[in-house]
Amino acid sequence: MIVEENDQAELAVIGGILKDPDNTLVQVMVELRPEDFQNALTRELYEACVRVYRKGNVIDPLVVLNEAHMDRDTCKKVCLEADAAAVTLANYAEYIRLVKDTSTLIRAERQANELLESVYSLDIGASRERAADVLRTLTEQNEIEAVTAEEGYLNFYAEMQQPKEYIKTGFARLDGYTYISRGDYVVIGGRPSAGKTALTLQIALNMARTYNVVYFSLETKPDKLYHRLLACYAGLSLTAIKQQSMTAADWHRLADESDFCKLKLQVISAAGWTVDQIQATAMARGAEVVFIDYLGLVKGRGKDLYERVTNISMDLHTMAQRQNIAVAALSQLSRQGKEKADVTSLRDSGQIEQDADVILLLDNLDEDRRKLAVAKNKEGRLGSIDLHFDGDHQRFSEITNIDPPPVCRRNR
Numbered sequence: 183m184i185v186e187e188n189d190q191a192e193l194a195v196i197g198g199i200l201k202d203p204d205n206t207l208v209q210v211m212v213e214l215r216p217e218d219f220q221n222a223l224t225r226e227l228y229e230a231c232v233r234v235y236r237k238g239n240v241i242d243p244l245v246v247l248n249e250a251h252m253d254r255d256t257c258k259k260v261c262l263e264a265d266a267a268a269v270t271l272a273n274y275a276e277y278i279r280l281v282k283d284t285s286t287l288i289r290a291e292r293q294a295n296e297l298l299e300s301v302y303s304l305d306i307g308a309s310r311e312r313a314a315d316v317l318r319t320l321t322e323q324n325e326i327e328a329v330t331a332e333e334g335y336l337n338f339y340a341e342m343q344q345p346k347e348y349i350k351t352g353f354a355r356l357d358g359y360t361y362i363s364r365g366d367y368v369v370i371g372g373r374p375s376a377g378k379t380a381l382t383l384q385i386a387l388n389m390a391r392t393y394n395v396v397y398f399s400l401e402t403k404p405d406k407l408y409h410r411l412l413a414c415y416a417g418l419s420l421t422a423i424k425q426q427s428m429t430a431a432d433w434h435r436l437a438d439e440s441d442f443c444k445l446k447l448q449v450i451s452a453a454g455w456t457v458d459q460i461q462a463t464a465m466a467r468g469a470e471v472v473f474i475d476y477l478g479l480v481k482g483r484g485k486d487l488y489e490r491v492t493n494i495s496m497d498l499h500t501m502a503q504r505q506n507i508a509v510a511a512l513s514q515l516s517r518q519g520k521e522k523a524d525v526t527s528l529r530d531s532g533q534i535e536q537d538a539d540v541i542l543l544l545d546n547l548d549e550d551r552r553k554l555a556v557a558k559n560k561e562g563r564l565g566s567i568d569l570h571f572d573g574d575h576q577r578f579s580e581i582t583n584i585d586p587p588p589v590c591r592r593n594r
Contacts, residue, residue: 197268314458352388
């Protein structure tokens with residue numbers, strides 16, 4: 183074992199509990215689990231203190247001596263060592279952190295060894311699972327963010343003095359409803375062929391002017407998505423791209439749009455990936471915004487489809503918050519049921535509705551018209567906007583009058 187047990191830190195934590203249980207035990211119970219104590223003796227003393235506390239009794243060395251499941255001489259010896267280790271309670275938070283960090287590293291080392299064993303056995307499936315275990319262990323957080331009324335007041339005052347920048351979708355009316363920030367979990371739902379992918383690709387193009395955007399595609403290869411991205415960005419005909427019949431004017435237009443190469447956008451083929459793989463790749467590539475096309479194809483744990491999608495949605499929500507990444511996941515809507523879709527139409531699990539900060543639902547009105555409904559919005563209003571969809575140029579535009587807008591190039 184490379185990571186050594188930190189016996190002194192564990193003893194100092196126990197010593198602090200015995201010296202001042204009223205101010206230390208609850209703090210330890212929030213931050214540490216019994217298994218975080220690597221030494222069996224300090225673990226038993228900690229569990230004995232917790233048992234005494236839960237019985238409503240006063241914690242002192244004599245009571246703990248009677249409660250602990252070890253011989254009395256050993257218990258006395260460890261209690262004396264713990265008292266000596268806790269020289270001052272001024273550093274108590276540091277003692278707790280040392281115990282927690284040591285426990286995390288030991289678990290990660292154990293899982294890394296299991297990863298190596300699966301690599302040596304040439305088991306790629308097991309290797310991926312073990313790698314995900316290591317990532318989860320090292321990114322696990324147990325901190326509690328507690329803000330007093332005074333701190334909240336001062337933070338609010340300071341925040342109001344600085345202009346707030348939200349992540350813009352490129353649709354002015356939609357941005358007037360939603361206030362998307364890093365850490366948000368956004369779900370874009372629609373029935374098959376409604377245009378979910380085209381809409382999110384266009385939004386990703388706009389966001390990639392400012393933010394690092396990573397688009398994870400679980401069903402379409404990146405080269406096909408770039409056909410659609412360039413059709414939207416440069417105003418090219420997708421039909422001409424597919425038939426390789428672009429004109430000289432098309433090529434000049436494409437050359438004029440060389441700023442496309444400056445976009446902070448990456449498209450990743452992620453077929454069969456898990457949330458852990460998506461998170462690890464997003465972190466490694468410095469993602470600020472992540473798109474997942476689509477949620478139902480992410481590989482997850484669970485005994486059936488409902489449980490699998492439930493766990494995936496919860497994991498994506500956690501990923502957004504812990505990694506401070508805006509996560510936008512596409513989701514299919516049920517083909518059957520209500521003519522007008524709502525949040526209950528999200529397929530496979532009601533957990534998606536619970537987890538999302540924003541839910542956008544894309545509905546077909548006719549061949550080239552769509553309605554985008556803001557069906558859930560924790561930070562703003564509900565509403566809808568009408569969109570014109572130019573399929574050959576893979577471009578949506580807001581309808582501000584009865585007649586659909588003409589096809590035109592992007593404003594430069």
